[in-house]
Amino acid sequence: TATLYQGSLKSFCVPVLNCYACPNALFSCPIGTIQHFMVTGHFPFYALGTLGVVGSAVGRMTCGTLCPFGFFQDILYKFRTWKFSLPQWVRWFRYVVLVSLVFIIPYITHENWFSKLCPMGTLIAGLPWVTLNVNVRSMVKTMFWVKISILLFFVTTSTMTKRPFCRAVCPLGAIFSVFNKASFLKLEWNADTCTRCGKCQKICPVDIRVDREPNSIDCLRCLDCTRCPSVKLTTIFTKEPFKKAESYPGVGREEREEVAVR
Structure with missing residues (x-):
């Protein structure tokens, strides 16, 4: 049975979208860390400071070179399917996601709502846990299938357009994007x-x-x-x-x- 690492390295968040609950995760997700502080009623100085340092140095480079979910979308786009381009206005939706699902709603409801819906978390944490752990499998409810539906939506759209999640939804990309024009x-x-x-x-x-x-x-x-x-x-x-x-x-x-x- 798989076990979740909860050692000292989990105190550090890495500057790419990942999932704390992934069976092989050694570090924390910066977006999950921000939500944790908002849920507890504290300003996320540590997480935002870490992202600020990275963003000031390289802008969104971690999105383009290190993000596993971005790489996954790049692979899916190589499939021969009907292709379309996303309109430019969808870029602003990721800021709506950042403000609402990462800051405001977690603060009000005391729940990590972006993490609950994140397709990256479903892919590398939700599915592995349900597959590997019988006890977790018995706890599957409606929310799990909502998460699967969201993941399938992005898997499907990623075969037809370039990086839809990164361009329209990712709150971490929204944070790093503000540094692009002024980074080192x-x-x-x-x-x-x-x-x-x-x-x-x-x-x-x-x-x-x-x-x-x-x-x-x-x-x-x-x-x-x-x-x-x-x-x-x-x-x-x-x-x-x-x-x-x-x-x-x-x-x-x-x-x-x-x-x-x-």
Whole structure:
């Protein structure tokens, strides 16, 4: 029978979405930690401070390089199914989730409501416990099937659109996103060499046009776009990493030169 580790490492939260209740979890989830403090009526200085330090340094890079649920969605998107793009306005829903399900509702109801509904928790904790532990299996009720339905919804939509949970729901991504434009690490785009081919958007897991907004609040900092020589990872101390060129929206380098001559 599986057992839950409750040692000293559980006092630390890691900067990626995970689940305290996962049978193999060694650390705590930052969103779960924030909810815990709200439920007990205390401000989550420790959790928000940890996330603030990480966000100030790398922005959303942990979302793009370390998050297991994000990786899971990337794999699902590779399935050959009908595809569609999410509208830009869905990005704001994750802030609604953050404020309501992580802060306000847990404080009022004294219940960790985001954790109760989180598809990541269902995948790596709920399903394993029900599968491995007979005693837990006997306690399955309606709420468990609600959680399974939410997980199946995101599994299905992830095969058709890029990272729907990360873009529309994830409260941790919402927290890190506010640091993207001012973090120590940042992306620079070279207008002088970019041909506006659009390949950066095609490979981007969240459909960003790097030539328009290299440090978008949606950017996961996965660095896939840096395969292109026109995009580069720099720091806030880098001076003029690329030669600045006059911008002609939607026009490549050769066309800009022709415009300049005219």
